[in-house]
Amino acid sequence: MSSSKKLSNQHKNSELQAEIGKFIAYNKDEFAELVTFVDFAEKFTLGFIEINFTPDIDLLITGLQQNPQCQEIQFVVLDFPDGNLRFLRDELVEQLAKITKETNKKLVLLIRNLEKSIGVFGDYPPVLQDLNFVRDSYRKTVPHPLLFILPDYAISRLAKFAPDFWAWKSGFFRFKTTELTRDRAIANTLNTDINIERLPTPEQQERIDLLHGLLMEYHPTGEIPSPEHLRNCCNILNELGKAYLSQHKPIQAREYLEKAGKIAKQFPDYSLQIEVINQLGKSYQQQRQFESANSYHQQALDIAKKQKNLRAVANSLFYLGNVSLDMRQFHQARDYYQQALEIKIEFGDRYSSASTYHNLGRVAQELREYEQARDYYQQALEIKIESGDRYSSARTYQQLGRVAQELREYDQTRDYYQQALEIYIEFGDRYSSASTYHQLGIVAQKLRQYDQARDYYQQALEIKIEFGDRYSSANTYHDLGIVAQKLRQYDQARDYYQQALEIFIEFGDRYSSASTYHQLGIVAQKLRQYDQAQDYYQQALEIKIEFGDRYSSARTYHQLGMVAQELQEYHQARDYYQQALEIFIESGDRYSSASTYYQLGKVAEKLGELEEAKANYLQDLVITTEFNDEHSLGISLRNLACFYQTTQDEDLLREVAKILGTTVEELKETIINSEE
DSSP: OOOOHHHHHHHHHHHHHHHHHHHHHHHHHHHHHHHHHHOOSSSEEEEEOOOHHHHHHHEEEEEEEEOGGGEEEEEEEEEOOOOOOHHHHHHHHHHHOOOOTTTOEEEEEEEEEEEHHHHHSSSSSSSHHHHHHHHGGHHHHOOOOOOOHHHHHHHHHHHHHHHHHTTTOSSSEOOOHHHHHHHHHHTTTOOOOOOOSSSSSHHHHHHHHHHHHHHHHOOOOOOOOOOHHHHHHHHHHHHHHHHHHHHHHHHHHHHHHHHHHHTTTTOOOHHHHHHHHHHHHHHHHHHHHHHHHHHHHHHHHHHHTTTTOHHHHHHHHHHHHHHHHHHHOOOHHHHHHHHHHHHHHHHOHHHHHHHHHHHHHHHHHHHTTTHHHHHHHHHHHHHHTTTTOOOHHHHHHHHHHHHHHHTTOOHHHHHHHHHHHHHHHHOOHHHHHHHHHHHHHHHHHHHHHHHHHHHHHHHHHHHHHTTTTTHHHHHHHHHHHHHHHHHTTTTHHHHHHHHHHHHHHHHHHHHHHHHHHHHHHHHHTTTTOOOHHHHHHHHHHHHHHHTTTHHHHHHHHHHHHHHHHHHHHHHHHHHHHHHHHHHHHHHHHHHHHHHHHHHHHHHHHHTTOOHHHHHHHHHHHHHHHHTTHHHHHHHHHHHHHHHHHHHHHOOOOOOOOHHHHOHHHHHIIHHHHHHH
């Protein structure tokens, strides 16, 4: 080792020893009692140590190991960070079998990280239930002193939910947090500029743990915080709420935000009040309880206007726009966003305006104004790149991908998604990467690369399940159903659709359920269960009309036409197709209209209206050629070849040749002769 490294290590060791000394001096009496307890403890003896921060735990353990009175004691530290741990005794027995006991030394077990499985929320954690249930067996199976090192909230939950085990304690030691540890925790939580959403998942949890530790400092369990600590408590509670929202845990978030809201009313900090109220609105929005979300954001807006806090006004308008967007009230959303943007521009807040441009892009995209959407996204992206906000740019790359996808620019689409995914992986944002994997699955699906699509969807679903995002997983189940359907695995498809539908109904998302009813209709239709198919399509159509989604209803009218056609109800089929076509033309969706022209041609042919059939077939061919859709083009040409065999219409051949840019002779050779 070089001399410089030796000096560096010596310096670090010197700093560590100084911190240990300060910690022990700060907790002099408690440390002395703990050492005495350890010295006299024999066989199975149970003690609890309350420490709120991990760095102090490390200092305590090292201090015990170095203490002269503990030299005849073999301390073994056992970590249990598994949040799903249930059978602690079994784990302890297994670990004991692996420990090599030192001669003439008493074995003392220090148990840490058990708070992960004890948790912060909910009743009767499994690990605590088991502690009570197998308490008596500890004397025989773990015949050594046990010291549980836990934060305040975990000890309170253990005492409440494992009272029999808690009653056996022979010692309880509460260690105070050093000023250095507290300052570091505040610097890494309340005084940091780094948004928790940008942190990798492990670092997010580390921040949450620090916030819980700070909360126990300023608001110990069962105590009323002192007046001088109220503001700190409010800030910590608010930050905990935001942290849990970032993990898509709205119920847990609200538990802290509601407490923050009550405290915020006790001192005239209106900016903090407004922020807490808006965060409460977000919690309801995550649960799709939009009326409650609107109510909170409106409360925040009213306070901001009364205080003439224009920046807070802009934020509340933005949040109201988000709720309107989720409710598919697109024109209302655009109005809120435009008002917010106007204020941000007035204040020269260029960075904050990026998110508003982004969401204006989402509105335009929903309204099928794709060039306008792309323009808004490009403005947002330009600001984010200019501001060095690489993380946030991922969302905008993804939305640019969705616009390109709607325009069938699939190479460009995939490129945007890959850029987004690269950023999410770089920042360790595994949760957000799920939506990008899902979108990559849609692209593969559009290109009929079904195995690749399924792989992307499975990656997305795995992450959503891992993060407990049941609502979002519905969309992935839905699209896995489409893949199974394309592969003619109809039972599997139906199962996926039913899982998606169950979730949409559970979350009260009536609008999204329409697309799943539609897909269930297609499965029933493929299985020739026409009455069932019609019923599903009618349920889908009813919801789409209810939500004013005229564009999406076109596809359902088209499918109802196909069912009527299968039942040889040709006039009814034509009526449905005409309704679908009218909407596609009105919406400028030229590509989708091709398949409807094709089906109108089939109906006209069945009714003996050959000129009408010919006109519709040619219109279909023009569009599929224009969009270079090789799969649909092949179907159209095979159908036209059959139609020609029936009609022997030479004018038809000339029209087809003109559309394809070939000669009639070449057409006859490549198309007509291929029928032989």
